[in-house]
Amino acid sequence: MIISVITPSYNQGQFLAETIESVIRQEGDFSIDYLIIDGGSSDDSLAIIKHYDTLLRNREWPIACRGITYRWISERDNGQTDALMKGFRLAQGDIFAWLNSDDTYLPGTLETVAGAFRVHADTGLLYGDAHYCDTAGAVIGRYRTEEFDLDRLASANIVCQPAAFFRRQAFTAVGGLDVTLHFAMDYDLWIRIGRRFSCHHIPRMLATYRLHETSKTISSDTLIRNSEESLGVTRRHFGWAPLTRVYTSCSILCAARLPGLFGNSRLALAAAASACTLIRSLVLNRGFHRNDLKLLNRENFRKLCRSRIEIMTGGKP
Structure with missing residues (x-):
């Protein structure tokens, strides 16, 4: 099994090394196809990306899975959704996911996910639980997930994006991410996959979801647009x-x-x-x-x- 993880990155060098290491430290019977799509960062992000590239190329990083393919791009893009679609078009895996450059996977996450997809052969989307953490990485709460229910998804965000994984087949069948969306592209994707494929919740902590001042989730600069876009997606899908x-x-x-x-x-x-x-x-x-x-x-x-x-x-x- 090959798991493709896309990390869209832009000027978050403060957190990027922790994000990268959380992916390439994963252990288990699977291969990792890791793509970092940087939007032309002006901080130290590119140096960090290249550092791990060198470590992996020189075999100076201990690989604990079947293998890691590490690729990256650094160029201007049209936002996070555009960056993600660049990555998914290059992805080679059977299973897709994305991990933002301020979030992390917990140890054992990809092994759990690989095993769950093997057991649930007809499942298009799997997702687990996640901790909310602050800038320093301290846990400050828990993302509220539930067993998948399409109707419930209309009124509550029950799928946690950094803890979500989906089959290439399902992603392709529903047309990938909607590039017109900048905030609710994950929510929109869960709805479209949920209408055509089985979805399954794993009651286990898989990721950390970082909340900080520049996060799209809580930044005052983006909150209004974020909430309005989510409301628009809900109305379009559920009427x-x-x-x-x-x-x-x-x-x-x-x-x-x-x-x-x-x-x-x-x-x-x-x-x-x-x-x-x-x-x-x-x-x-x-x-x-x-x-x-x-x-x-x-x-x-x-x-x-x-x-x-x-x-x-x-x-x-």
Whole structure:
């Protein structure tokens, strides 16, 4: 079995060595096809990439699997999705995955994945659990995954991208990543694979998902576009704007636009976001959608006065 891992990279030399080592340290009965697609970084990323290339070429790195093919490109691109598709077009593996340049695999991850794909021969997508960690790598929470349910995917991100792996066959059959998307390309891919192939959750920690100021997940510069794109993908695939996703977008918009004291007050922010959600949901769904009744539960109401990070990581307000 050959597992192709793509790492899109741009000016994240601070984390890149840890990411690379987490891939090439993997042990087991499989081969690794590793491609790093750098967007022309201006920091020390290229030196780091070349360093590991030299180690592997000179056989100075202890290889604990059947073999490692290490390739890289450094040139300007049109963003992360474009970089990923460059990598996947070059990939030689039976199994595909991507690992961002600030995330890592845990020891034993690829061995677990290879074994699971051998057992679940008809599965198009496998995914496990992941720790959230901070800039220093300290664990600050857990990504909330669940057994795969396509309908549930409409209202919750139950598949963790750095802990997800999919067959080349499934990826190719659904047309790969949508290059028009810059934030929700993974979410969009899970939906399209889930509609045509069996998907399976592995209840085991496979990766770390790093949260920091420049991360697309929490960066104030990209949060609005990220949430709006995810909402758009949901509406396109499910014909529905779930309250949870509308509230996420509204809370981010309100936090960015409410003046001074109001923006810093959780109660005021929750009230403004709730009012915005009600109006926007009625407009987007042309009335109240019956599926939203399932989302009016205690757990979701408890999230109203919690920050995005607290909701993601499971922290207490």
